Amino acid sequence: MTNRAALPTEFHFSSAFSRSAFRIAAVMMTVALALSAAPQYANASTFVVNSTADASGACTSGPGGCTLREAIDAANAAPGDDVVLVPAGTYLLNFQLYIASNVKLQGSGQTSTIIDGQGITRVLYILEGGGSPVYQVSIRDLTLRNGNSGAALGGGIWNGGTTTLERVSVADNRANSQAGIANVFNGSLTVIDSLISNNDAVGTGGAGGGITSSGGNVAIINSTVTGNDAPSGLGGGLYIAGGSASIDRSLISNNHVLDRGGGLYFTAPITVTNTTISGNSAQGTTSTSVPTDGGGGVLGSGSATFANVTIFNNSAPGTKTAGFHANPGGPYNI
Numbered sequence: 001m002t003n004r005a006a007l008p009t010e011f012h013f014s015s016a017f018s019r020s021a022f023r024i025a026a027v028m029m030t031v032a033l034a035l036s037a038a039p040q041y042a043n044a045s046t047f048v049v050n051s052t053a054d055a056s057g058a059c060t061s062g063p064g065g066c067t068l069r070e071a072i073d074a075a076n077a078a079p080g081d082d083v084v085l086v087p088a089g090t091y092l093l094n095f096q097l098y099i100a101s102n103v104k105l106q107g108s109g110q111t112s113t114i115i116d117g118q119g120i121t122r123v124l125y126i127l128e129g130g131g132s133p134v135y136q137v138s139i140r141d142l143t144l145r146n147g148n149s150g151a152a153l154g155g156g157i158w159n160g161g162t163t164t165l166e167r168v169s170v171a172d173n174r175a176n177s178q179a180g181i182a183n184v185f186n187g188s189l190t191v192i193d194s195l196i197s198n199n200d201a202v203g204t205g206g207a208g209g210g211i212t213s214s215g216g217n218v219a220i221i222n223s224t225v226t227g228n229d230a231p232s233g234l235g236g237g238l239y240i241a242g243g244s245a246s247i248d249r250s251l252i253s254n255n256h257v258l259d260r261g262g263g264l265y266f267t268a269p270i271t272v273t274n275t276t277i278s279g280n281s282a283q284g285t286t287s288t289s290v291p292t293d294g295g296g297g298v299l300g301s302g303s304a305t306f307a308n309v310t311i312f313n314n315s316a317p318g319t320k321t322a323g324f325h326a327n328p329g330g331p332y333n334i
């Protein structure tokens, strides 16, 4: 028996016709599998980034022919829902990337695909749709870091779309206010298996170090929000000011704020479950007229449900509340 006969290709094709038929069937099967795996991108074009440079122009398939900016611009221009594949590399931006399309941005891993604003520009702007979210955006397996939007909101991400982050790091971004991610208008944000770290809202009165929402729903699932800072304002880790929010199976730790709500500050409805809030701190500087104010871990007002939440080792000075402080406005189910 020959090696060939022993291979698992023993279909014993008797003619060129049957081999062609098999190939066609195989291609159809591959297409069907691809479509079933990503039905929301069924009409997708795929743009493959092959340069770490930051340049604008046509996205072409030759060596160095498609930068990240060119791939996203191509996806914005192409009809249908598109995929941008971003291989391992550090992508230094000179200006923010602008998403105005349904797009899936797929990196190769949080530690290998790095998109870096160099401290001079916001990293990602996801266009709002005049008050309603129009773009479906999925970002997976990459890091967005070192953004700086200055006086504008959202040093890492300005989100006006319906956006999901999965296995994404949003780290070391700056803005005067709302440093890591600003969820705005009717934008909605889902954060899964991700890390929001060391983002700083550095302006006077700046609020929201990690994630801020004045928009639609924010859902944080199995993620970590840590080391974020609003050194002169409210809401070091998370600032939920509009819409609604849910936090599940997550860790909010070691965030800091000058004023109130070191880990979490909320004035909109929120549900927190199966989550640990620890090591956060608030100085409570503007709350001297309310001696128990502060909220090193959490400070909020409005409807809230906390279930199976561990709040420990947070701090605030003097008589101010270290762990959880709720202003009138509940009810609270904690």
Ligand SMILES: [Ca+2]
Residues within 6 Å of the ligand: 074, 075, 076, 077, 078, 079, 080, 081, 082, 101, 102
């Ligand atoms: Ca498109």
